[in-house]
Amino acid sequence: MKTFAELGFPGRLIAVEGLDGSGKSTQIYLLKRWLEVQGLKVFFSEWNSSELVKSATSKGKKRELLTPTTFSLIHATDFADRYERHLVPLLRAGYLVLCDRYIFTAFARDTVRGCPMDWVRGIYSFANLPDITFFFRANLEVSLNRILSGRPQLKYFEAGMDMRLSSDPYESFRIFQGRLLERYLAMSTEFKFTIIDANQPIEAQQTLVRQLVAAKIDLKSFAREKAVHIAV
Incomplete structure (x- = not known):
């Protein structure tokens, strides 16, 4: 698998990964705003957002009807639709x-839920690699506290309750997210993740992210073309 830069694409893809509550979504939103303020051509896409399958995923989650295999295939369909069309x-x-999450989310989550790694990777074999993948590594308690500071309770699937790891959602969260962390760290060298200490303050993380992006990508080449006014 090659990156888009290695394949000669004029654009560049930056992805963020991390556990629930790691702050990855906040960081990529701040990066997006920073790039837009500079007048650059930016497009944002997030996991499980394709209109083609979003409603089916939502209904399946609410009714708790999705098996690990079904979950995997629905998310793969979502990703393939966004990948080809956007x-x-x-x-x-x-x-x-x-991208707020990329194929590595599936590699971690689907395999922790019991899907064979080779099978999951085969489903996503059409996808090229990001040019930069940031992995935001936060302590489990930090992630848990961040989630609960914004809402009263954990969601069923983010806590891994479908896996029957524990009847206590908080303990289930720790076990499930801990297993995800192990998978992410196992992939980090293979896919050259740039690991960010997500326990740091938001501002400190964002400063580092911007520095790393600017060092690896020639941002000026992505400036929007200014309209040329010709006097008649």
């Missing part, structure tokens, strides 16, 4: 594409 065309058009 990500690749915009990368060919020279955009900076930001």
